[in-house]
Amino acid sequence: MIQMLSVSKRYDDGYYGLRDITFKVGPGKFVFLTGESGAGKSTVLRLIYRAERPTNGTILVDGADTAAAHGGSLTSLRRRMGMVFQDYMLLFDRTVYENVELPLAVRGVGKGIISQEVDKYLDQVGLAGYQRRLCCSLSGGEKQRVALARALIAKPDIILADEPTGNLDLSNGEKIVEVLHDANRQGATVFMATHDLYLVQSTRLPFVRLRGGRKVEEGNF
Numbered sequence: 001m002i003q004m005l006s007v008s009k010r011y012d013d014g015y016y017g018l019r020d021i022t023f024k025v026g027p028g029k030f031v032f033l034t035g036e037s038g039a040g041k042s043t044v045l046r047l048i049y050r051a052e053r054p055t056n057g058t059i060l061v062d063g064a065d066t067a068a069a070h071g072g073s074l075t076s077l078r079r080r081m082g083m084v085f086q087d088y089m090l091l092f093d094r095t096v097y098e099n100v101e102l103p104l105a106v107r108g109v110g111k112g113i114i115s116q117e118v119d120k121y122l123d124q125v126g127l128a129g130y131q132r133r134l135c136c137s138l139s140g141g142e143k144q145r146v147a148l149a150r151a152l153i154a155k156p157d158i159i160l161a162d163e164p165t166g167n168l169d170l171s172n173g174e175k176i177v178e179v180l181h182d183a184n185r186q187g188a189t190v191f192m193a194t195h196d197l198y199l200v201q202s203t204r205l206p207f208v209r210l211r212g213g214r215k216v217e218e219g220n221f
């Protein structure tokens, strides 16, 4: 369960990216975060992941205040979440394999299992055979799918996906949403940012809609 309670975010230049946002994403749900460019979607996801801190308000993940997480507890909070950043946050001078294996390697998983899992998740996102490619040489849509495979491989409880279909054609975009649905059916809570209102309407899943940093709508189509 993710809860945002009266959250505001004021950036260093004085601009409010978010104002007084309250909503929750129940455990095991698939919820869209939608709104036009600049609405505040990335800011919400970065705050939940604790990549940034709110100026006001409280963010709870399974009842625990993320503001209280430091050191080891921050590491374990982040390990429970798989984040697909809009700008990928890949190690661009490393191979696809080295990027995707990272969440398992830091947990000390054996090399044989890692190899099987990397192959499995690359296959899922449509990148079978990409293991040895350097990330810097990939297209935007390929980088996006590497970022998704890396987020999924550790089977996180919560998946935060920032425009994971933003650089993909329709068919690859649908495949990626299906991969997220699969993870959701296996128990993960999925919170996906997208400006694609058609996608949100067609899936009929719950959504939170932002405009200009404020929540303007919440519900199901």
Ligand SMILES: Nc1ncnc2c1ncn2[C@@H]1O[C@H](COP(=O)(O)OP(=O)(O)OP(=O)(O)O)[C@@H](O)[C@H]1O
Residues within 6 Å of the ligand: 011, 012, 013, 015, 016, 017, 018, 035, 036, 037, 038, 039, 040, 041, 042, 043, 044, 086, 195
């Ligand atoms: N570091 C920052 N400093 C100042 N303003 C920022 C910063 N990051 C974001 N903003 C502003 O906060 C607002 C919300 O940005 P955010 O990236 O969350 O929007 P978004 O809905 O994800 O947009 P997009 O769909 O274009 O990615 C924007 O007006 C943006 O310019």
